[in-house]
Amino acid sequence: MFNADAFINEAVEDLKKKIQGNAIIACSGGVDSTVAAVLVSRAIGDRLLTIYVNTGFMRKGEDEEVRKMLTDLDVNFQIIDASEEFYAALKGVSDPEKKRKIIGEKFIRIFERSAKEFNAEYLVQGTIAPDWIESGDGVRDTIKSHHNVGGLPEDMNLKIVEPMYDLYKDEVREVARALNIKVSERQPFPGPALAIRVIGEANREDVEIVRDACAIVEEELEKASAEGKMVRPWQYFAVLLPCQSVGVQGDNRAYGKTIAIRAVESIDGMSAAYSRIPYEVLDKISMRITREMKQNINRVVYDITNKPPATIEWE
Amino acid sequence: MRVYVVDNGGQWTHREWRVLKYLGVETKIVPNNTPPKDLDVDALVLSGGSPHVSVESNKMGLNSEYIDSLNIPILGICAGFQFMCSHLGAELRPAEIPEFGQATLIIDEYNELFSNLPKSFTVWESHNDEVTNIPEGINILAHTENCAVEAIKVKDKPLYGVQFHPEVENTEHGADIFKNFLSIVEAWKK
Structure with a gap:
């Protein structure tokens, strides 16, 4: 079985040896990168600068939550607002692999600038096994380029350090619990964030739509779980589909977009089954989305595909 | 061991490594062009x-040499299983109905690989091709609704294969299948 305490001791010792001088860490406020930040901070203390990038694709209220979390964590941190840059880079891009690679490269360019200022040679990432497995390599097919692996530009000059390279999410959570990290049970959220939950071009307008829909899905599923109507799924969110359909709203014809609800059960993200959400909970989500978001959305569907053949995220 | x-x-190669590690055996992932003489192992x-x-089959490296020359227990999974079968004379073809995700395995013949397992349980699949025309010399151990050959044992050799992903x-019972395989390895060493 996995021994979190042994892992922590080994990782901290290893990081002490590996990192000579300063390092920066890319932290999204999720479990993986926060665990990595705490491990490295234990190893090298203030020689680590934690960086949170606001890409413009984060969820509702997330920027503030992460600021508070990093403050509580008592690490040396910096918040960078790069949303203009990200939206500009993704303008007109609809291919999911291109989107992921552009986002990966943008992150690195931003980190390179911060690293220069902080005089750091190392970039620490919260990369875990599914990131490099799915990004592909000489023998493995590329399922999707995770921004922190397959999305890295070739001409980067930072040395990458990935203390959790061989771990899966369930193991990272065990480490997070052993380290008393508050976000240990937070649901997974992809690095490219809402940009890959808008199918097609991730423009501000569509990201705003999917942000609202994600918030409703999260609120309702968390509420239903708290009330004991269901167990909180492993991951749950909304995806904005580019297809329009005809509807009727108050005797008026509607021609709006579609939201897909996605919720899955998994242990490690490498295989997953769609969640059996009770109908009454799905009803509530559907009604809220089509009413509160009637300007844009007039149809809600539930994704009933397992992984494989689907992946958890749509892009 | x-x-x-x-x-x-495979997408799940590293998962195999993790299951073995959790079961307490010494394990490592090695490229499929590792010369057999460099593999000082009890099983693969x-x-x-x-x-x-x-x-x-050119992408399957030295799998054939491991099967032919090592004389140790080998468990082939998915492509590893398909290669083992085809190398030993079976045919491969695109599956009429491929299997992705959930399927129900039905055990047809109990042997040491499936000992203490129920007759039928849920397994996870991910394959486009399937094995057919199994020659004499190979026993079929299990099937699913859409795939007739889900598990095999080579007679007289410690070679096992499964189409699904334990x-x-x-x-379900994935770790038990690995445990059974490790018992086979233990017995083979004696």
Whole structure:
């Protein structure tokens, strides 16, 4: 079985040896990168600068939550607002692999600038096994380029350090619990964030739509779980589909977009089954989305595909 | 006990490594072109992978040499299983109905690989091709609704293969199948 305490001791010792001088860490406020930040901070203390990038694709209220979390964590941190840059880079891009690679490269360019200022040679990432497995390599097919692996530009000059390279999410959570990290049970959220939950071009307008829909899905599923109507799924969110359909709203014809609800059960993200959400909970989500978001959305569907053949995220 | 995982490029190769590690054996993932003489191991797992084994056997590296020359227990999984079967005379073809995700395994013949397992349980699949025309010399151990050959044992040799993925969390009794395989390895060493 996995021994979190042994892992922590080994990782901290290893990081002490590996990192000579300063390092920066890319932290999204999720479990993986926060665990990595705490491990490295234990190893090298203030020689680590934690960086949170606001890409413009984060969820509702997330920027503030992460600021508070990093403050509580008592690490040396910096918040960078790069949303203009990200939206500009993704303008007109609809291919999911291109989107992921552009986002990966943008992150690195931003980190390179911060690293220069902080005089750091190392970039620490919260990369875990599914990131490099799915990004592909000489023998493995590329399922999707995770921004922190397959999305890295070739001409980067930072040395990458990935203390959790061989771990899966369930193991990272065990480490997070052993380290008393508050976000240990937070649901997974992809690095490219809402940009890959808008199918097609991730423009501000569509990201705003999917942000609202994600918030409703999260609120309702968390509420239903708290009330004991269901167990909180492993991951749950909304995806904005580019297809329009005809509807009727108050005797008026509607021609709006579609939201897909996605919720899955998994242990490690490498295989997953769609969640059996009770109908009454799905009803509530559907009604809220089509009413509160009637300007844009007039149809809600539930994704009933397992992984494989689907992946958890749509892009 | 030392059991290595031969990497044929599978999405779940590293999962096989994790299951073996959790079961307390010494394990490592090795490329599939590792010369057999460099493999000082008690057993091997041949991982799955993206190659269509029937037309891309060149991507299966030295799997054939491991099967022919090592004389140790080997468990082939998915592409590793398909390669093992085709190398020993079976045919591969694109599955009429491929299996992705959930399927129900039905055990047809109990042997040491499936000991103490129920007659039928949920397994996770991910394959486009399937094995057919199994020659004499190979026993079929299990099937699913859409796939007639889900598990095999080579008669007179410690070679086993499964089309489904026991290393995946969604597969029921997956770790038990690995445990059974390790018991086979233990017995073979004696």
